[in-house]
Amino acid sequence: MRYNKPALSIREQIHLLESRGLIIPDQANARHYLNNISYYRLRAYWLTLENRRSPEHSFLPNTNFQNILDLYIFDRK
Secondary structure (H helix, E strand, C coil): CCCCCCCCCHHHHHHHHHHCCCECCCHHHHHHHHHHCCHHHHHHHHHHHECCCCCCCCECCCCEHHHHHHHHHHHHC
16 A cells, blocks of 8 residues: 655644644744644644544634644643
């Protein structure tokens, strides 16, 4: 089986998250954390903040990038 899904740049990842309804007020901060932690590691923390009925993986209303980061940091400690 071939994997045909192309990798996204950090900028494209941010755009994708915003298109799904995630609020990212500080894009420089989001770039830093996506670059250092990674999209897929953080994804585990935003799964509970996704609208489960949405096939597009949209976020629940008012979900902020900082909410996800706070969960990650709490778990890390």
